[in-house]
Amino acid sequence: MMAHARSNAAPPLVLMSGITQQFPPNTTALENVSLSLDHGQSLAIVGPSGSGKSTLLAILGLLEKPDGGDYILDGRALGKLSATDLAQIRKNDIGYVFQSFNLIDYLSVEENILYALTIKGIRGSQARDRMHRALENVGLLHRRNASPSTLSGGEQQRTAIARAIVTAPKLLLCDEPTGNLDSANSNIILHLILDSVAANNAVIIVTHDEHIAAACTRRVVLRDGHLRETPGGGTL
Numbered sequence: 001m002m003a004h005a006r007s008n009a010a011p012p013l014v015l016m017s018g019i020t021q022q023f024p025p026n027t028t029a030l031e032n033v034s035l036s037l038d039h040g041q042s043l044a045i046v047g048p049s050g051s052g053k054s055t056l057l058a059i060l061g062l063l064e065k066p067d068g069g070d071y072i073l074d075g076r077a078l079g080k081l082s083a084t085d086l087a088q089i090r091k092n093d094i095g096y097v098f099q100s101f102n103l104i105d106y107l108s109v110e111e112n113i114l115y116a117l118t119i120k121g122i123r124g125s126q127a128r129d130r131m132h133r134a135l136e137n138v139g140l141l142h143r144r145n146a147s148p149s150t151l152s153g154g155e156q157q158r159t160a161i162a163r164a165i166v167t168a169p170k171l172l173l174c175d176e177p178t179g180n181l182d183s184a185n186s187n188i189i190l191h192l193i194l195d196s197v198a199a200n201n202a203v204i205i206v207t208h209d210e211h212i213a214a215a216c217t218r219r220v221v222l223r224d225g226h227l228r229e230t231p232g233g234g235t236l
């Protein structure tokens with residue numbers, strides 16, 4: 001009997017084609033961007049300021065709907081889904097580390113982490129254990145009861161990273177995740193992020209740091225809204 005060909009190869013986690021995004025009056029932030037990302041990959045997006053990196057991350061994270069193009073996330077075409085379905089996918093499958101952190105200031109550091117777990121239905125001692133480990137990993141256990149506004153920029157950044165990683169999202173999106181960190185902390189955080197990549201998820205990191213880009217499995221450059229792949233390190 002003939003063996004069946006493997007027909008259940010996983011589709012890419014991210015499959016984008018022809019994505020376009022314009023802002024009034026006349027900015028084309030993204031033009032005909034296509035991108036495919038497999039499970040288990042880490043992708044660095046580099047490019048000059050204003051080239052469309054955060055815009056692309058917002059679309060990847062379902063925070064913005066593009067003006068044109070198709071986006072299939074883990075086999076689901078997103079174009080036709082309702083706002084409720086999109087919110088559900090955002091909640092269950094996507095983690096963000098924003099360029100501006102977006103920590104909740106009336107919650108303490110540990111409450112920010114616990115809140116992210118609660119949203120995903122993880123509560124009680126399991127949530128506390130995971131929170132504890134996440135804060136330990138970013139070196140912030142001693143600041144667990146602090147309000148985010150009393151933290152240094154780098155500490156806020158590490159809190160935001162702990163909050164994103166603690167839920168083990170399918171797609172982790174990081175916008176300049178080490179922009180406020182010294183090189184020792186930057187290395188620790190980079191490895192925490194990359195270690196969170198497993199067979200069933202992927203990470204995308206927007207960065208200006210060539211060291212970080214080189215540590216990712218793939219690297220693309222955005223320039224004036226155009227994306228191209230640069231194997232082996234193209235110029236910025």
Ligand SMILES: Nc1ncnc2c1ncn2[C@@H]1O[C@H](COP(=O)(O)OP(=O)(O)OP(=O)(O)O)[C@@H](O)[C@H]1O
Nearest residue numbers: 023024027029047048049050051052053054055056
């Ligand atoms: N909401 C908006 N309204 C109007 N223009 C916008 C908006 N968001 C972004 N833009 C413009 O789109 C372009 C791409 O912006 P984006 O924030 O994606 O750049 P970036 O590559 O992330 O830059 P940086 O490295 O400085 O963070 C810029 O010209 C920006 O001014």
Ligand SMILES: [Mg+2]
Nearest residue numbers: 053054099175
């Ligand atoms: Mg940006």
